[in-house]
Amino acid sequence: MDHTGRTGSWKGKDIASGLPIAVEIEDGIVRRIRLVEPEAGLPWLSAGWIDLQVNGCGGGDLNGPRTTAEDVEKTTRWLWSKGVSYYLPTVITASRDRMGASMAAIDEACSSDADIGASIGGIHMEGPYISPIPGPRGAHVPDQVRLPDTEEFEFLQRSANGRIALVTLAPELEGAESLIRTLTGQGIVASIGHSAATSGHISAAANAGATMSTHLGNGSHLELRRHPNYIWDQLAEDRLHAGLIADGHHLPLAVLRTMLRAKGTNAFLVSxxxxxxGMPPGIYSDEIGGKVELREDGYLGVLDQPGIMAGSASTLDQGLLTLLRGLSYSLPEAIALVTERPAAAMGWQGFGRLEPGAPGYLTLFEYDDGGGSEGIRIAETVVNGVSVYRG
Incomplete structure (x- = not known):
């Protein structure tokens, strides 16, 4: 692993044209992209993949009884092996002190390791200001769900050393609209999620500055009235970007296809x-959902609540395969949903694009478009001009 500097050159096939290119990075910035002579075995090369919703992975738990900097490191390194170069660690509903401790551990990891710090774009705070209703509440702990509290949010932001960048909340709650205005005034993205909002609540949230929907179509009732309902309302609201989980379980293919069409360039993937x-199938005790079952097919559900999922057991590469094979997306179309689209949703200038002047984040990968079992294999992940993973 190369830690000698933030300067180097990487060769691969351009996602858009298929032509062989070299991307030259100096001091962490893409300085030049040039055509090179063809070589056998060149991987595909794209801007670094971005995931805005990561609760942990590979055994690293960002929401455990005591999250540590080691959990953050384990999570980050696993993500690198899956092509993710930039992400938002997600801290979900828990007590004020426990959420604050998790955020402090994330900040510690960022401060103690430059590569990890360069991989983390901020913290996604999902809850505790969400619907208490079964279904919309999802797998969040019911006795810790509470009303928006600006003073509490400020405590959590101090614990995070100012790193909270995205907050998911239910806009129908008392005080939610005021908190949305506070968040957006501080440059923090406010997102609608785990909500049973009415049409009026969703419109009011967008008027107050909310610009995103968290895992749209999930964190909802198992059965909804035909119309109106809060999924239709968020699909129709052009001011809202939408994160979608494409693991093959959270959203059936027909629903995923419809949502992608409705949201257009405002849609992006999250894991x-x-x-x-990354763990084997079985029954586990997990902070998200309590007793959960990870099935052979990758479905992760709450054991005693059929139909309620406990997050995902897949990473972005599997979501990309759903688009490529399940929905027949082209490679450029699919890659956009894990690069430029999430960057645009967060307002991250330059991220998610492969062009001179952009931050030096790259994902190099092989893709078996013949339908073989390997699917996507990560060849290398580059963070801020540093090679952090080689497959």
Whole structure:
């Protein structure tokens, strides 16, 4: 692993044209992209993949009884092996002190390791200001769900050393609209999620500055009235970007295809992966959902609540395969949903694009478009001009 500097050159096939290119990075910035002579075995080369919703993975738990900097390191390194170069660790509903401790551990990891710090774009705070209703609450702990509290949020932001960048909340709650205005005034993205909102609540949230929907179509009632309902309302609201989980379980293919069409360039993929991503099938005790079952097919559900999922056991590469094979997306179309689209949703200038002046984040990978079992294999992940993983 190369830690000698943030300067280097990487060769691969351009996602858009298929032509062989060299991307030259100096001081962590893409300085030049040039055509090179063809070589056998060149991987595909794209801007670094981005995941805005990561609860943990590979055994690293960002929401455990005591999250440590080691959990953050384990999670980050696993993500690198899956092509993710930039992400938002996600801290979910828990007590004020426990959420604060998790955020402090994330900040510690960022401060103690430059590569990990360069891989983390901020913290996604998912809850505790969400619906208490079964279904919309999802697998969040019911006795810790509570109303928006600006003073508490400020405590958590101090614990995070100012790293909270995205907050998921239910806009129908008392005080939610005021908190959305506070968040957006501080440059923090406010997202609608785990909500049973009415049409009026969703419109009011967008008016107050909310610009995103968290894992749209999930964190909802198992059965909804035909129309209106909060999924239709968020699909129709052009001011909202939408994160979608494409693991083959959270959204059926027909629903995923419809949502992608409705949201257009405002749609992007998230993994929502948990600490159990990468673990063998079985029954586990997990902080997200309590007793959960990870099935052979990758479905991760709450054991005693059929139909309620406990996050995801997959990573972005599997979501990309769903688009490529399940929905017949082209490679450029699919890669956009894990690069430029999530970057745009967060307002991250330059991220997610492969062009001179962009931050030096790259994902190099092989893709078996013949339908073989290997699917996507990560060849190398580059963070801020440093090679952090080689397959």
């Amino acid at each position: 929502d992966c948990s600490s159990l991503a």
